[in-house]
Amino acid sequence: MRALSASSYLEVASEALQISRVLIGDQQVPLKTEIPLGGLSDVSISCHLDVNKILEESRLTKPSRIYLSIDGTCEYLGVRETIKSWKVDLEQPTTIFEETLGQIHNDLINNGLVLTFLVCVVDPVAQRNEQLACNFDGGILLREEVIVSERGEGVLFPLQYCNFNSDEDPTWQIELDIESDLNAPASSALQVKISDESMLYKGLAADRNANEWQSAAATLLHAIQTECLIKVFENDDVLAQLQEATDNFQRLDSTHWARNANSIGFALNNWMHYFCAGRSIIEVAAEFKSNPLGVIVDLRKSFLRRKW
């Protein structure tokens, strides 16, 4: 029963699809600069499909219908859609797709968007005597993901200015939502809200080269780290997940995006590793439970000594 078991069929090596360019407006993805919060942005692509290679490697023949399709996924906003698809002309040895696809809402881009290029088959016809060719409709022969933006990374760090209507009048408020998506970067689980009357707000609104901005940014990062760890240490479920995530992080290949030293995810992981000083998070959490103040003081000290 195929539906309940893993499928075995011949896929196609990624060289058959060369994505040379994906542009949002005139910016190459992944985006490194801010885009407006609302409105729409043009998206254009340029890619090259080697039709001969697809047929050769998948062991399918020309009566099959092959499609190139682009799916857009924004996990944080709960959106998955096939946004564009083309039937590939199998009479041509190669096909070049180069065009402005249309427009994408900036809300999707600002909340983390992935475009997935898929080459798939409908009405598959296998080459003679080929048992391993894909034999079902919609079979995915090749899949390439292009990250347009990562929510929680760099400019897309989920920071929100707001008015608090509170007797306590907090300067900032942090929510750690680890359930949002297990595949998302750790920092995307943060919801950070800053009171727009506070000094912190004014500092963050200042010029980025100004001392006020740097001081405010450092304060915020410190606040996030301390607050998150406190939340983590008080929750055994989250603690176990974080330990697993940290272990996984240590095993990541050096080319993985999260290993990029510019990412907040990297900074947080690096700092936590430094702070824990070889101890597991669970050990530190146990210490926190018996001596919370001591651990917080250590957190602050290690923040001041950080080397990232």
Add this chain to the structure above:
Amino acid sequence: MTGQIEPLFTIDIGEKSLLIPAITKEVVSRIFAKNEGPLTSRPDYAANPTSYGKGPIAKPPGALVSPEKLMKLRTDVIADLESAGFELNAQISSVTDWDRALGESLKKNLKMSLVQENDQGVWAYLTLYVFWEFPTWRYHGRKGKGSDGEIIYSAKRWEGGNKNVLRKCWMRASALGPDLGTDGLSGTVEVLNEDELVNVFERTTLARNRDLLRAIVQTIYIKRPTSDNRMFAVRRFATAVLHRTPTTHFGILHEKLLPTLSDIFDEVNPTS
């Protein structure tokens, strides 16, 4: 290929919708810890026509909905539920019908942007500050472990996730319509029950793809129009479709989508 400058996604971003305040999960926990049984009168922290309520409420920048409009939303939704035969705070005769009526009313009366729809803090705010008695009205809780037989409620009905009392109904009505996909089908078709809906909606890979979700539900109604013997068949079917998603691109199937799903249903439910 021809280039067309038009929105690529079919979703409605709802950019012009009024914004609703939000609270964090911590605030929910704090208030929830004080709750002692069903709420029948307005708690002192809740919103009223002149105030968003008490506590650390985050108000996003932009055009905020007024407290007065929030109270009107509350009145309208309660009126819709009452006209569907449900008296406020009274025992609910059919929770499936109550959920459907609430989903339909929220879909009609509550306009939000896509970002706010997916903000758990917004749903938590609406539940605690605007529709404060809805969780205990809908869920009567279960007897606690203590010898005094205290009633225990699940905080997840207040928090803004998929199990939130409002969000759950709104999501279903939003994706499938107020009739949960039975519109246009024979009158003998019985609407999906709670377990069946959970099995589809709480698998995010399926639920976030609206076209696939609707086709799955349509297939279920075709294959098993009545609820007899349907629950386990739906569980197996939803799992099987999910298992197929890494290898099958359902979005490209178009006219072949329903036959393909029908085959999957038959594969995992051979006696149907």
